[in-house]
Amino acid sequence: MFYRLSGTYHTSYASDRKLWKIPADRWLVIAVFVLAVLAPFYVSPLYLGSYVLPWVIWSAAALSLTLLMGMAGQLHFGFAAVMAIGAYSSIHLVRFGVPFEIALLLSGLIAAVIGAIFGGAALRVKGLYLVMATLAMQYLVDWVVVNVPAISGGAHATLRTPAVSFLFMDISSLASRYWLALGWAVLLTVFFMNVKRSSFGRALVAIRDKDFAAAVIGVDPFRTKLAAFFTSSFMGGVTGAILAFCFYRAVTPEQFGFNVSIQLVAMVLVGGLGSVIGSYLGAGFVLLAPIFLTNFIAALASAGWFPVSQNFLSHLPLMIYGAMIIGFLLLEPLGLAKIYDNIRKYFLVWPFRHARS
Template sequence: MFYRLAGVHHTSYRSDARLWRVPADRYALALVLALGVAAPLLVSPLYLGSYLLPWLVWSAATLSLTLLMGLAGQLHFGFAAVMAIGAYTSIHLTRAGLPFELALIGAGLVSAVVGCVFGAAALRVKGLYLVMATLAMQYLVDWVIINVPAISGGAQATLQTPRVSLLFLPLDGPWARYWAALAWAVVAALFLLNVKRTAFGRALIAIREKDFAAAVIGVDPFRTKLVAFFTSSFMGGVSGAVLAFCYYRAVTPEQFTFNVSIQLVAMVLVGGLGSVIGAFLGAGFVLLAPIVLTNLVIALSSAGWLSVSTNLLSHIPMMAYGALIVAFLLLEPLGMAKIYDNIRNTFLVWPFRHARR
């Protein structure tokens, strides 16, 4: 069978240090990338712009938060504010005449600086106290965006994104916007995969497990936590800019509220803390499950099998988020990534029963 470990011999450090050591994993990755690049030719523009494009952008945002919550173990309930800073900064920079590539970097840097200011609370507090600090960031950024017309134009204003080009490719059509989102999701995934193998990644994991013990073995908690907030906020700011230019194409304050932060935390938890593939699985599940559930309830209601009020239909998505978090915490605390890993390990040694659970 092509997906077995038989015949795979790690005879050098180079082969053992590969990201995908099993040949079948590399073939599967190449197939997924090929399907991702060719998706505009395989699906309709409606599905491309309504499902695949937002899934990629939110997966990149989930990867940004995974670096902070999954690897460093630092809770963050205001990550939507970080994305909002990136979105508004990129729009103002492009309107000022800056190329889109530099606007993305500027959006990430501004988000990283603001994120570090509030992330500095992590140097003194942890747990619920850190949650309160990030909540303060969320509400403060929301207030500033709404009440400073120079940023948002007002509480009810909408900022349209200007026409831009990314690497000489105009982001006008759905294909170009999809490929831009795909490129950023791939970059974020590769970065997170590789950062786990660096000294910085090992320091993050040490901080997550026990910061006092990490300090004893030579890890600087002050520097490590600050760099974690800076890096995660930078990636979140770029994700917010990509979300604004590739998906929304217009920004309003209502797009980055506290509910969005809760959705991002749900994506990380449902997908699996610290997992790259879990970020994609969690983002897809949290985005699509409420849509599928809402369509199912509407279909049952139209057929006369279920009587549901309009008010209940509007609350089904948030009910689904809460149910997903509770279900995964009870049934599989390690998230969808662990379920995938169990299935993969089973195939690696099939038909024998020595897969790790």
């Protein structure tokens, strides 16, 4: 069979730590990557700009938060504020004449420094207390953005992104903006897949499981958590800048509110904590499921299947969407990534079955 683990035995740590223990996994990833790169050629501009592009960007945002929540075990309910810092910083840096490539890195560094400052202040607390500390960051950043006109122009102002180029490539077209966002998502994916195998990744897992035990074996909890906040905030800041330039192209304070932070946490939880593919699945579910449900129910209502009021129809998709999230968490608490892993393990032994006791 083309997808089989039987007969593959690992005799060294190097072989056991391979990214692709099964060759079919590598070819599957290559096929998905090729399809993603060629998407502008076979996907209509409407679907590319309305569905695929935001899915890629929010998957990168979910990956950024997964490093902090999934690997380090640190709750963060103010990640939208981190992305807002990156978005506004990149716009002002480009307006000051900084090249867009450098502006992306600087906006990530600014978000990383501010995120690490709040993270360092919150490292003395855990659980719900840490949630409250990150909420304070969210509301403080929201207040500063709204009440400092030099940053956002005011509470109801819209800050447009300047025309820029990336590595001498004009990104005014939809396809170029999509390829830039896809490149950043792929870079984060490669980083996340390899950080799990590094000493930093193992330190994060040790801190997540038991920070006191990690300290006993030589892992510094404060430095490791601070590095997790810094790294995650850097990736979130760059993702916020890419979100502003590649998708929104004009930012307002409402685009990075508390509800966005909740959606990001939902993407990580529904997708699966600490999972790369879970970030993509969770972002797709949280972002696209309400849209598809709304269109589907609207089509059924227009056909006469739902003879109810329009007000009820407008709330029905959200009710079904919430019920689906609860159902996923009840049936499979480890998220969509675990469901995918269960299907994958089924095909590892297909057409045979596991031995039943």
